[in-house]
Amino acid sequence: METKLRLAGVIRESIVDGPGWRLVVFAQGCPHNCNGCQNPQTHNFIDGYDSTVENILNAVKENPLLSGITLSGGEPFSQAKHLAVLAREVHSIGLNVMAYTGWSFEQLYAGANEQNGWLELLSEVDWLVDGKFEIENKTLSLKFRGSSNQRIIDVKKSLSNGLAVEIEL
Numbered sequence: 784m785e786t787k788l789r790l791a792g793v794i795r796e797s798i799v800d801g802p803g804w805r806l807v808v809f810a811q812g813c814p815h816n817c818n819g820c821q822n823p824q825t826h827n828f829i830d831g832y833d834s835t836v837e838n839i840l841n842a843v844k845e846n847p848l849l850s851g852i853t854l855s856g857g858e859p860f861s862q863a864k865h866l867a868v869l870a871r872e873v874h875s876i877g878l879n880v881m882a883y884t885g886w887s888f889e890q891l892y893a894g895a896n897e898q899n900g901w902l903e904l905l906s907e908v909d910w911l912v913d914g915k916f917e918i919e920n921k922t923l924s925l926k927f928r929g930s931s932n933q934r935i936i937d938v939k940k941s942l943s944n945g946l947a948v949e950i951e952l
């Protein structure tokens with residue numbers, strides 16, 4: 784059975800959304816409403832288009848240059864269960880997974896439950912860029928982040944320690 788995704792778009796090759804060449808998946812729908820968001824068209828949960836994990840995986844497999852995928856948005860953790868399936872498949876072919884979220888690592892870790900699939904997705908993410916975009920803290924000097932409150936989290940270490948462990952990529 785196909786695993787459905789609701790997407791705002793896909794970039795098949797990017798070098799600015801994480802280390803190396805990456806395919807970027809933009810989830811449609813975001814509850815955070817950050818002031819100054821660059822992608823306001825991704826906020827509602829109705830627009831965008833239907834895709835599937837299988838479609839994205841095929842695109843990943845077609846490009847031997849890729850080192851991984853990046854889940855962006857929108858809010859990837861609003862469709863965490865299905866994106867966890869994608870991330871697991873991407874790991875199974877030896878590539879890595881980076882994800883953006885408007886929630887903090889602590890919020891996702893404490894708020895994870897059977898329904899929202901947050902832990903399932905966290906368990907398949909290597910690096911998490913967390914926190915809302917804060918226009919008053921906007922910066923161009925931090926790699927892969929839009930504002931200085933955002934962190935790059937080593938998710939595997941953070942899950943085993945039970946607290947956020949930052950990493951620089």
Ligand code: SF4
Pocket residue numbers: 813814815816817820821822823825856857858884885915916
């Ligand atoms: S979390 Fe990201 S997509 Fe959502 S409103 Fe904030 S900056 Fe925009």
